[in-house]
Structure formats: structure tokens, C-alpha cells
Amino acid sequence: MSVPSFDGASARLHALVEKLQQSGAIYSAAWAEAFAGVPRHVFVPQWYGQETDDRGITVWRRNDAADRDVWQAAVYSDQTLVTALDPDTAERVGERAWTGIPTSSSTLPSLMAQMLEDLSVADGHRVLEVGTGTGYNAALLCARLGDRLVQSVDVSPALVEAARGRLASVGYRPHLAAGDGQGGLLGRAPFDRIMATCSVPRVPAAWIEQIRPGGVILTDVSMGIEGGLVRLTVDKERRATGHFTTTTGRFMPARSDAHAYRRPERAPYAPRAGSRPTTLTAVDIREHYPFRLLLAFHIPGAELVYHVDDETGAMSLQLQQHDGAWARAPITGERAAGPSAIVTYGGSTDLWRQAERAWRWWNDHGRPAQDRFGYAREADGRHYAWHLPDGLRWPL
Numbered sequence: 490m491s492v493p494s495f496d497g498a499s500a501r502l503h504a505l506v507e508k509l510q511q512s513g514a515i516y517s518a519a520w521a522e523a524f525a526g527v528p529r530h531v532f533v534p535q536w537y538g539q540e541t542d543d544r545g546i547t548v549w550r551r552n553d554a555a556d557r558d559v560w561q562a563a564v565y566s567d568q569t570l571v572t573a574l575d576p577d578t579a580e581r582v583g584e585r586a587w588t589g590i591p592t593s594s595s596t597l598p599s600l601m602a603q604m605l606e607d608l609s610v611a612d613g614h615r616v617l618e619v620g621t622g623t624g625y626n627a628a629l630l631c632a633r634l635g636d637r638l639v640q641s642v643d644v645s646p647a648l649v650e651a652a653r654g655r656l657a658s659v660g661y662r663p664h665l666a667a668g669d670g671q672g673g674l675l676g677r678a679p680f681d682r683i684m685a686t687c688s689v690p691r692v693p694a695a696w697i698e699q700i701r702p703g704g705v706i707l708t709d710v711s712m713g714i715e716g717g718l719v720r721l722t723v724d725k726e727r728r729a730t731g732h733f734t735t736t737t738g739r740f741m742p743a744r745s746d747a748h749a750y751r752r753p754e755r756a757p758y759a760p761r762a763g764s765r766p767t768t769l770t771a772v773d774i775r776e777h778y779p780f781r782l783l784l785a786f787h788i789p790g791a792e793l794v795y796h797v798d799d800e801t802g803a804m805s806l807q808l809q810q811h812d813g814a815w816a817r818a819p820i821t822g823e824r825a826a827g828p829s830a831i832v833t834y835g836g837s838t839d840l841w842r843q844a845e846r847a848w849r850w851w852n853d854h855g856r857p858a859q860d861r862f863g864y865a866r867e868a869d870g871r872h873y874a875w876h877l878p879d880g881l882r883w884p885l
């Protein structure tokens with residue numbers, strides 16, 4: 490396939506591929522060739538840039554061929570670009586500006602490249618992608634494997650139809666379907682590889698049933714406080730085991746239908762119970778991704794959110810549980826970044842105490858990176874993570 494030569498896209502595309510190779514995101518000749526053959530601008534005819542208006546409200550401004558240079562410069566840079574807003578909640582607030590919740594994006598090309606490399610596909614592999622979005626990643630898979638071997642599913646029928654048209658315009662006709670990809674795509678199974686570009690709370694049983702023994706699943710698993718990319722191999726006994734990958738990336742959560750947004754059920758905040766000094770600061774938690782992952786194993790079901798004090802406007806990092814327990818340490822204001830902080834808490838469990846225990850464990854074990862943590866789904870559906878060298882396990 491030749492890249493359309495208009496708009497200088499060809500030169501921009503080659504510059505992007507070179508950059509991805511130089512950074513190490515693409516390291517195989519096969520993926521370099523695939524990336525060089527797919528014009529990203531065809532798949533991202535418009536994108537929404539995030540702005541904050543003078544009332545402090547998030548506004549999404551549309552960029553497209555009307556300002557060709559800005560649009561294409563972004564499309565051929567290493568950026569995630571929001572490409573769709575939820576039509577039910579998006580409100581037009583200016584000529585090219587909307588409020589609303591992003592429902593699809595074209596993923597950071599370097600992340601896409603690393604994931605495709607991590608997937609270790611071989612000629613002849615049948616692949617299912619969950620989260621078609623713009624169709625760009627599906628096109629890359631088609632360029633690498635041939636479109637007969639590629640299937641992709643998205644929960645939004647409108648996105649699937651738009652992707653189908655773009656793929657056809659560059660000569661690819663993979664099998665596309667609209668639906669909840671957490672159910673796989675039974676009629677097209679078995680697959681050698683399943684790759685998700687949305688996150689799932691657990692590895693769906695359908696993926697295990699629809700993949701060949703020896704097949705690989707690459708997905709973002711979200712666990713409340715944090716989540717990450719896992720690469721799992723499924724064996725004959727239907728056990729999926731592997732570990733978090735060195736590639737760090739997070740994706741928007743899978744929704745069960747095109748209009749459903751998960752709002753976690755949570756009891757009202759418990760009354761304030763006290764405050765005390767702590768050596769685990771909000772900065773420690775914010776700065777160390779592998780530690781947040783460990784926290785997610787240690788405190789299942791908990792969430793990590795930003796909290797703004799109604800009276801002072803001071804911002805804290807807050808751990809919270811579904812039963813209303815909470816604990817927070819300051820991000821802004823006095824003692825936000827020093828070697829110690831004041832933690833304030835409420836509820837039945839001292840969540841910060843649990844976090845302090847995890848912090849001690851992480852430091853005592855030499856601050857392991859995320860790929861030192863295994864992840865498994867047993868044939869009976871139980872999930873757990875473990876520390877690769879010493880085998881300590883956390884049920885999930």
C-alpha cells in the first residue's frame with residue numbers, strides 16, 4: 490500500500506517511524522515496515538484538544554483539516570489523541586468546542602508500537618483486537634499479518650462503521666464487529682493472540698475459551714488503585730499466567746454497552762476519626778507507579794482519588810474504600826512534599842496504615858519494578874498477583 494502523498498503526510502509519517510525506532514519502541518523490521526505503511530491521518534481525521542475555559546470547565550476543541558498543519562503535526566507526533574466524545578453528554582459550547590466525556594482515542598503511537606512488539610505475533614497468527622476505536626491499530630495488524638487474520642471489536646457501532654470505511658479506503662477488510670469485546674468473538678475463534686486497548690477488571694472467561702493453548706493475551710487490567718499491562722500465556726489446562734510488562738500504559742475502561750459508564754457504588758465518607766504524622770507522603774505514591782500497583786494488590790477494592798477541601802481549596806491524595814473509609818495526605822499546602830506528612834483518616838480501617846505496610850515491603854524488597862510482579866488467572870476464574878523472586882502472593 491502506498492501512503493497518500495498529499496499534505497506532506499509521507500514525510501511526517503517516516504519521521505514518526507524513525508523516532509519510534511530511535512526510542513526503541515519499534516525494534517523489529519516487520520513492525521517498522523507495518524508502521525511505515527499505515528497513514529495515521531486517514532484514521533484520525535479529527536481530534537479533540539483539551540482546554541480549560543475561564544470558568545475552569547474542561548472543554549474539548551476540535552482540530553481537523555481546516556487547520557491542516559496543526560492537525561497533521563499532532564497526528565504524526567507521539568501523542569494520544571481523543572477522537573470521540575460521548576454523544577449523550579457532549580454539549581456544544583463554541584463553534585468547534587464541546588464539553589463531554591471522551592469515549593475513544595487514538596493511542597500514543599509509542600505505546601501501540603511497544604504493545605505490538607510485546608504481542609510477538611508470527612506470520613499466520615489469528616488476532617482479536619478488543620477496542621477498534623479509530624481502526625489505526627487494526628490497520629497496523631492488517632499491514633503485519635494480512636487482513637484475513639485480523640478481527641476487531643468495539644462496543645460502539647458508530648466507531649466500528651467509521652473504522653470500516655477508513656480501513657477499506659487504504660485497502661484493508663478485516664472482520665469488524667460491534668459489541669462488548671469482553672465476550673470475545675466466538676464465531677471467529679480460535680485466536681493465537683488477543684490484544685485489548687481498553688482495560689478490564691479481570692481477564693474475561695471468554696478470552697480464555699477462545700484462545701488456542703499457547704496463545705497470548707495482552708491487556709490492561711485495572712484493579713482500583715492502579716492497573717497495568719499484563720502479557721499472559723494460556724496453557725492446555727486453561728490457566729493464563731505471565732507478568733506485568735515493562736511497557737507502562739493505561740487504557741479507558743471497557744464499558745458493557747456503548748452508553749454505560751461505570752460509577753462505583755460507595756458509601757458516604759465516614760466521619761473524621763483523627764490525624765497523625767506519616768512518613769509515606771502523597772508524593773511517594775504519585776511518583777512510584779510500581780508502588781501504586783503493589784498498593785492495588787495490598788488493598789483490593791480501594792480507590793485512589795484527588796480530594797479538594799471545600800473550605801481551604803487544599804488538595805490531597807486520598808485512599809478510599811467502598812464502606813466509606815478514607816485516609817488522605819496533602820499534595821498542596823504545608824508539609825505536602827517534605828519527608829513526612831500529616832495523614833487524616835476516617836472509617837473502620839486505617840487505610841494509610843495498610844499503605845505504610847506496603848511501602849515498607851516495597852522498600853525492603855529493593856523497590857521492584859512492575860515486571861517483577863506475576864499475574865495469573867486460574868482455570869476456575871481465581872486471579873492473583875505474585876512477587877516473581879520470592880513467590881509472595883496476593884489474591885485479587
Ligand SMILES: C[S@@+](CC[C@H](N)C(=O)[O-])C[C@H]1O[C@@H](n2cnc3c(N)ncnc32)[C@H](O)[C@@H]1O
Binds near residue numbers: 624625686743
Ligand atoms: C483507546 S480506544 C482504542 C484505540 C484503538 N485501538 C485505535 O487504534 O484507535 C478504546 C476503545 O475501546 C472501546 N471499548 C470500550 N469498552 C469496550 C468493550 N467492552 N468492548 C470493545 N470495545 C470497547 C471504546 O469504544 C474505544 O474505542
